Amino acid sequence: MPVINALAIDTEEWFHSELLGGQRPPIFQAPEATQQVLDLLDRYQTKGTFFIVGEVAERHPDLVRSIFERGHEIGCHGFSHHPLWKLSEDLFREELKRFHSTVEGILGKVSIKGFRAPSFSLDNRTKWALKVLIDYGYQYDASIFPVKLNPLYGVSGAPMQPYRISLEDVRKEDPHSPLMEFPFCPLKIGRLKIPISGGFYLRALPLPFLMWGLRKINRGQPFLVYFHPWEGYDRTPRFKLPLFNRVISYYGISSALKKFEFLLKHFKFARMDQILGLT
Numbered sequence: 001m002p003v004i005n006a007l008a009i010d011t012e013e014w015f016h017s018e019l020l021g022g023q024r025p026p027i028f029q030a031p032e033a034t035q036q037v038l039d040l041l042d043r044y045q046t047k048g049t050f051f052i053v054g055e056v057a058e059r060h061p062d063l064v065r066s067i068f069e070r071g072h073e074i075g076c077h078g079f080s081h082h083p084l085w086k087l088s089e090d091l092f093r094e095e096l097k098r099f100h101s102t103v104e105g106i107l108g109k110v111s112i113k114g115f116r117a118p119s120f121s122l123d124n125r126t127k128w129a130l131k132v133l134i135d136y137g138y139q140y141d142a143s144i145f146p147v148k149l150n151p152l153y154g155v156s157g158a159p160m161q162p163y164r165i166s167l168e169d170v171r172k173e174d175p176h177s178p179l180m181e182f183p184f185c186p187l188k189i190g191r192l193k194i195p196i197s198g199g200f201y202l203r204a205l206p207l208p209f210l211m212w213g214l215r216k217i218n219r220g221q222p223f224l225v226y227f228h229p230w231e232g233y234d235r236t237p238r239f240k241l242p243l244f245n246r247v248i249s250y251y252g253i254s255s256a257l258k259k260f261e262f263l264l265k266h267f268k269f270a271r272m273d274q275i276l277g278l279t
């Protein structure tokens with residue numbers, strides 16, 4: 001039996017990335033960019049979890065309807081896409097309130113079980129967010145990136161497969177916690193932990209290495225692929241950015257959708273709530 005892996009589509013605009021430094025010119029492409037991903041998933045009869053940014057839902061209600069009607073899971077990726085470290089507990093409650101009223105206005109009452117923090121911004125500095133998620137009825141979070149490579153995010157020492165997350169220390173398991181955590185799963189080679197299956201890492205790594213690494217992970221557990229629709233859209237505008245930010249933001253965009261399709265062809269995927277047994 002093939003292992004079933006988790007598929008997360010972070011449904012946001014091309015300008016939501018922190019690396020663009022807050023510039024938000026009014027060029028909206030989320031519907032077209034996401035449509036390409038939806039069509040591919042239909043072609044491979046695959047369902048995934050779409051973590052949607054509230055302001056994208058507000059502007060493009062038809063996109064939300066289309067995602068939902070095709071049988072994908074709707075998850076929350078914040079309202080404004082501000083990382084948790086830019087918010088307070090009260091502002092985060094406001095974000096969730098606006099997200100839920102927006103989605104309810106489009107789809108009616110639907111169960112939203114999963115949250116993904118913008119820029120993987122859940123760590124012990126922002127663990128107050130877990131209590132807020134529980135208050136809003138969330139059953140799982142998917143924001144822990146258990147490798148510290150990037151100055152923006154990463155929680156060294158966190159588990160690398162789903163666990164009940166402690167509200168006191170996000171790196172710890174607590175069997176009594178009401179919230180599951182579905183962390184990102186890196187490739188382990190000896191003591192090295194290498195992120196491979198999402199975002200820049202997926203765009204940058206050569207396909208043969210990616211395939212080898214994903215098969216190696218699958219010998220022990222499922223992996224989690226995350227993909228942003230703008231990463232596979234050839235009309236994503238390119239800003240003049242400092243070199244590091246430019247490479248991380250734009251490297252490999254022209255071939256990313258083909259790579260994503262290759263993964264759909266060679267691995268099995270499902271919605272995150274299904275893998276966690278929450279449906």
Ligand SMILES: [Zn+2]
Binds near residue numbers: 010016077118119
């Ligand atoms: Zn995002």
